[in-house]
Amino acid sequence: MDEKDREILQMLQGRFPLDSEPYTKIGDKLWMDEVSVISRIARMIENGTIRYVGPFFDSRKLGYTGCLAAINVPEAEIEKAAEVINQFAEVTHNYQRKGEPNIWFTVIASSEARREEIFSQIKSETGVKEILKFPAKKLFKVKVDLD
Amino acid sequence: MxxxxxxxxxxxxxxxxxxxxxxxxxxxxxxxxxxxxxxxxxxxxxxxxxxxxxxAVRPEKMGHSCNALVVWQVAADKIDEVGNDAAGYREISHCYERECPPNWPYNFFTMIHAKTDEELKEIIQQIAQKHELSNYKVYATEQELKKTSMRYFPEESDGNDK
CATH class of the missing domain: 1.10.10.2890 (Arc Repressor Mutant, subunit A)
Structure with missing residues (x-):
């Protein structure tokens, strides 16, 4: 990744032009032609730096209810627990972390009832005693904007 | 809609x-x-x-390989001050006040993406010192088990949810 890639990424993260020719617009700002902009983005998608270019929705505004949750499982059962948790399309993020609890995941469900259904299924299929739930109270920031 | x-x-x-x-x-x-x-x-x-x-980018692919969820105990009357300050860090991508289960004192959550362990520690210490926070816990990312974007507007439930 070179300086030009970083400049493109910065624009993609913060200021995607809502224009009929967005990549030309990005190129104009960065002194590049559209073909180079597109081929650089394509390369960053291919090598995994970029995983998506498009709109990000506010799940709450769409009537969805999100929740961060955590469980603790023995090291040897992490893979199995991950499989149980990941089976739900509503689970968007799932990480193994150092410490206790060691599995942290997010659920975005279309209703609270559905959310609880997912939690209780995870509980029974993994055999954990409890799921710690951390629903958001106040959002200060959600934005990955790195250089 | x-x-x-x-x-x-x-x-x-x-x-x-x-x-x-x-x-x-x-x-x-x-x-x-x-x-x-x-x-x-x-x-x-x-x-x-x-x-x-x-x-949407993958921080680890951009050289930010030291990632951690850091949870903090912050007094209710200091939440806004700490939250707004933490939100100003480029290395902090997610920053929330959260409801907590019983026996869980940490009500403020930050996701930090650093390039090195030193940088990670430095950011944590800066925030801790600036706001006099002594009770916090670092959950370093060990492994990504799943990361996707939510699919909204499912076709089968058309008209049912709002």
Whole structure:
């Protein structure tokens, strides 16, 4: 990744032009032609730096209810627990972390009832005693904007 | 939200194509004009339905390989001060006050992406010192088990949810 890639990424993260020719617009700002902009983005998608270019929705505004949750499982059962948790399309993020609890995941469900259904299924299929739930109270920031 | 808008947003969440006029392709597919597509996106941003337009990146691919969830105990009357300060760090991507289960004292959550362990520690210490926070816990990321974007506007539940 070179300086030009970083400049493109910065624009993609913060200021995607809502224009009929967005990549030309990005190129104009960065002194590049559209073909180079597109081929650089394509390369960053291919090598995994970029995983998506498009709109990000506010799940709450769409009537969805999100929740961060955590469980603790023995090291040897992490893979199995991950499989149980990941089976739900509503689970968007799932990480193994150092410490206790060691599995942290997010659920975005279309209703609270559905959310609880997912939690209780995870509980029974993994055999954990409890799921710690951390629903958001106040959002200060959600934005990955790195250089 | 009407069905036509839902249909458009459902299409948009597939991501933008890398071509000269990505919005024209979507417009043609759904029977809109290119301008209508752009206007609908702008309206949704205005209404807050769309938070932002752009790229989702993988921090670890950008050299930010020391990632940690850090949870803090912050007094209620200091939450805004700490929250706004933490939100100003580029290395902090997610920053929330959260409800907590019983026996869990940490009510403020930050996701930190650093390039090195030293940098991670430095950011944590800076925040701790500045706001006199002594009770916090670091959950370093060991392994990504799943990371996707939520698929909204499912076709099968059309008209049922709002």
């Amino acid at each position: 009407d069905e036509k808008t839902r249909e458009l947003l459902r299409e948009l969440q597939n991501g933008f194509k890398l071509e000269t006029r990505p919005f024209l392709r979507i417009a043609n597919k759904l029977g809109y004009s290119e301008n209508q597509v752009l206007q609908t996106i702008k309206d949704c941003i205005e209404e807050g339905i769309i938070r932002r337009i752009g790229a």
